[in-house]
Amino acid sequence: MVGYIIRRLLFLPLTLLLVAFVTFVVLRLTGNPVDIFLDINRTPEQVAALTQRLHLDQPLPVQFLIFLRDLLHGDFGESLQFSGSAVSVVSQRVGATLQLAGAGLALAVVLGVLGGIVCAVWRDRLADAVISTLAVVGQSMPSFWLGLLLIQFFALQLHWLPTSGYGDARHVVLPAATLATILLPNFVLITRTAILELMGEQFVVTGRSKGLSRARVLTTHILPNAANPVLSFLGIQIGTLMAGSIITETIYAWPGVGRLLINSIFHRDVPVVEASVFFIAIAIAVANLMVDVLQMLIDPRIRRP
């Protein structure tokens, strides 16, 4: 398995190279960063200096090679709008994003899996109907709207939580709940389906027929087997989580990478955009690797040589 992890890690640079290439091309296609970053009153000297700094006077392939060379040194260049290197600008925001994404994901997984179990065990009963309906409602609710509703209710009506901002544990509740709602319904539905499918399997029937209680069968036979589809789904959803954090961070004024990315795209702060996209790509790749490893630990059948 260690060999597998190493091989997967060897593929990571290839993934990142593709990400770097696409980011680079898109940023160059949508306009000259110099024109966009410098304002109306720019002087020719300023244009020349920035053009040189971003290597825009070189042909495109050369620019890309320079970009790759700096990348190998972990250098995305100096941020145009902030003082400091792009890497330091992004790393200042990483903590906030990981905190929000971690809390949101944990909430979604725990509540989603619990909800899915309840739905499957009491299939076609009231609990199933209520939870499944809520899941569909949650799934179809735009997160920016949900965010505003939560602020309205918990901050303005009940005064339990702050409306926005970054600070103590109370600040993370509403953004995490908003982010969780993007993923939660799917976890409910996936868990429910996975368990229901397993319920008809022969080993489950055997377990019941040899006198095991329903609870025992569920915990020892069904849940371990249901873990894999849920985990696969989790791996796929890391991207959705990152995309969702952009909206959530904006609504709740959360100083994370998502908002930084959007802001930097508007200003065409090329180094920061590239560094942010890279961070997100690494986060997604590492999360997926962790999911794969977990799956292998759980299910010996997919253990690779």
Place this chain on the structure above:
Amino acid sequence: MKRCSALALVALLAIPVAASAAAEKTLTVGAAVFPDSLRSGASSYASLSLLAQTNDPLIARDNKGDLHSALATSWEPVDPTTMRFHLRQGVKFSDGTEFTADDVVFTIGRVIDPATAYAMLSRIGQVASVTAVDKYTVDIKTKTVFPTLLRGLSDIIMEPKHYYEQAGAAAVAGHPIGTGPFIFQEWVPGDHYTLTTNKAYWGGAPKFDKLVIRTIPDGSTRVASLVAGESQVIEEVPIDLTDQVNTSGGAKVEEISTTVGLVLTFDPTIKPFDNPKVREAFDYAVNKPLILQQILKGQGELLQGQVLTKGVLGWNPDLKARPYDPDLARKMLQEAGYDFNTPVPIATQNGKYVSDTDICNAVAGMLNQIGVKATVNVIEGGVFMQMTNAQKLGPLYMVGWYSVGDADFASVWYTKGGYRTKWVDPEYEALFVAARSTNDVAERVKDYHRMMQILNEQNPSMFLFGLPSLYGLSDSVTGFGAAADKILRLTQVQFK
């Protein structure tokens, strides 16, 4: 047991954090646009708004745009291209060093040095040199007669020479020091800026202890934070949420007209918009008072057939906005041989100006009613900038021009050298130069009046609205005024 602890947790979370608020009065401002650093010289007023908390200019503007003495107490011309400034004496930077003529010479010298890349340089672009006459007197020489020098200086904050020399520009940007009403405490990029009150401020110390300027990019969240009492002042109340603020029982909206004239500019190199009659017909087809009432909720003002907003130096009181007359518009277009199948995409950004896209949609709808095939083309900000620089925005596009109190700053965009319109008029060009080349205010006003008249006759743009600036203000504070230039002026703010 589990349920109990969950309830306890909820209860714990619900405890308000107001315990320490009694001892220390903190004013919290919810900012809409949050600059990315405290580096001086950025082009945006959002940036100047933060810097102006710690640093004063020689001459200050008030919320309406009138000029007042600040670090300079008086000034007089020595000759037509030299202005002498007498500095306020006994003013100290927050580190205890005295503010003197050396700091002024250093600051202005730094601004006009191209290597600094100071974006606000254009405000005092004609300044040639600055010299200290004595410790409290400086002379500023200009290359030509420069009538907007004083107004331009109100955008330039004075910075400490000794600090730059000791620590360098990067350190100054990381921790600015100034003579202003507040003192830097903490700067967290993308989140907040914390300052303490300067108890020794020459203009009178603010009557609270701490100032926190927080970024809250989303308009609804900003309003929520005001209504919840987390912030006492918020910038840019979304126009559709003004009722929510006013009926919240704890806050109200303060409105002031800005000097931003929102216009739809034609590209006269695209036929048939080379024909002034066609442009005039379009102007008749748009029901501007209705849009002002319905979309801007009556906030802001109707531009009176010119780019300048009311009260700005050079505003022509004799001009009136064209009335809404769709029949006349259609008739004029027919007479001009207008081809009603011509597609007219209206280019705009979304969220750059108050209700920009909504206004464009309304205009397109009104043009459709007289048979013009108008559509709205919403363009991302960066791409819009790119198209602006290439001067390829299509036949009709939305922009807003700031004048900050003087016609010079807005009228430049209709000159050849402004590169922001392809419309050219020799008389207008000549008047623009003439108005810039004299210190005689009456003469300048006369020139601008004629220039506005030319704009009115020729319609290089449809002149729509002077945009409002809307602040949300908690009932717990007094002494705050909405600012036309969107710079926070907080020295008079008091908690009730």
